[in-house]
Amino acid sequence: MNEREELPAIDELRTLLGGRLTTSLPIREAHGRDESWHPVAPPDAVAFATSTKEVSEIVRICAQHRFPVIAFGTGTSLEGHISAPHGGLSLDLSRMNRILEVNAADLDVHLEAGVTRKALNAWLRDMGLFFPIDPGADASLGGMAATRASGTNAVRYGTMRENVLNLTAVMADGSIVHTAHRARKSAAGYDLTRLLVGSEGTLGIITELTLKLYGIPEAIASGVVSFPNFEGAIDAVIETIQTGLPVARIEFLDEVQVEACNRYSKLSLPVAPLLLVEFHGSEASVAEQAERFGFIAGEHGGGAFEWAVKAEERTKLWEARHNSLYAALALQPGKKGLISDVCVPISRLAEAISGTKEDLKSSPLVAPIVGHVGDGNFHLIMLVDPENAAEVAEAQRIHDRMVMRALSLDGTCTGEHGIGEGKRKFLAAEHGEGVAVMHTIKQALDPLNILNPGKMLPA
Missing domain, CATH: 3.30.43.10 (Uridine Diphospho-n-acetylenolpyruvylglucosamine Reductase, domain 2)
Incomplete structure (x- = not known):
């Protein structure tokens, strides 16, 4: 046996x-x-x-x-x-995949934790509704809440933190807790919903969720614009956000990632830093927003726009963006991706990316950069042979420098990936004495340390 x-x-x-x-x-x-x-x-x-x-x-x-x-x-x-x-x-929890109730009038949905985001949006499509949080992978919504997921739409619609109204969770002793009701706001007691969102399964196991929904926009337009250097692209992003232009998605790909996407997704984009943007609204507002953004991009060296208004054209562009990890891995088959993300105030974004780019110039590693730059978040994908100790050490060196640089710029060690076991060592550097408070909460809610032990909190 x-x-x-x-x-x-x-x-x-x-x-x-x-x-x-x-x-x-x-x-x-x-x-x-x-x-x-x-x-x-x-x-x-x-x-x-x-x-x-x-x-x-x-x-x-x-x-x-x-x-x-x-x-x-x-x-x-x-x-x-x-x-x-x-x-x-x-x-x-994948078999807990029932959509329990859609309240179209109130724009919310109650469902089990195993429902995936694509399954939810397929269910909602005929109602003219959608759930916007889009981390790329077809993740479960319970997992997305547990890791405080974000994604390409966060610049307009926020993250899971802003879009979860209520949770049902099983605590470490087996008790069942409902954290709130369906009201859009509450001042009643401690905010247990936000405590569990992002707790990575260390405080309770999320089994059901109530989420905000949104109406599918009347018009959607996506576009690509290339820049001679990444500084111009980032400056265009900063001005776009500072002027209040309601962009729905604004993604940055460096030249290495663009080349990878061209090969993997069979595109023919200029191999240069680029921004992939999307606007939501009425036909008139989308046209106006696109025109204003085109002017901003041009002021910072951006080339001509390539617009994709048809659904199939937009889908092809965003699928290429969502497949960026697999495109990067295809650059060096057989290697693994050491993937990390950081997030900084948008005014410090160019500085954060520039420092990482400088580190990579003297490194033998191939490492594309891609990011949800509308909220100051970017990702580094370092291609590494896990059996090659020198490559692993070099990747960890660059990774640690990127994280500590972000913290020095008043940023965070992770904008959306979470801590898990990969970033535990940075939590104290970011939160200081706040980590002791986190330990106290963990001890109170999980005194036997049975919920996802060895994750998030430093030993």
């Missing part, structure tokens, strides 16, 4: 779940890795839950045996959030 089957917690869980509990090595390994470069750390078992009540029963059993519990959505996180360095149970 597999030794994992002899663990008391696993025996009890098997009695509860039957065939929805597995100790199969391939399934455990698949639940111990995400899209990051971090090594696989498989759990002892994987459970497939189907309801909030069942999650509560599972957590109660795990708490009795001090058996770690790691929530799992789709496995698309980027900082080792779902690995199991201390073993335990991977709690897969």
